[in-house]
Amino acid sequence: MYVILVYDVHQKRVGKMLKLCRRYLNWIQNSVFEGAISELKLKELEFEARQIMDESYDSIIIFSSRNERWLDKQVIGLEKNEIDQFL
DSSP: OEEEEEEEOOGGGHHHHHHHHHHHSEEEETTEEEEEOOHHHHHHHHHHHHHHSOTTTOEEEEEEESOGGGOOOOOOSOOSSOOOOOO
């Protein structure tokens, strides 16, 4: 599946959430990540995120699609992090 994840957490938890999300997805811009991920890995990410966040204050929004091709993406201005991966 392909997901876009957006988080809004208290400043003292931003570093931990950033590191967690970077382990699973590609960083796009500030608190925005995207990428292909299995359902199992997404459940792991959600579980670990819940350990970091305060659900009465913080939030995570996950948009999901079965495939990236069903998602149109338009970047206007400077793209913060291009997803070119070199092997």
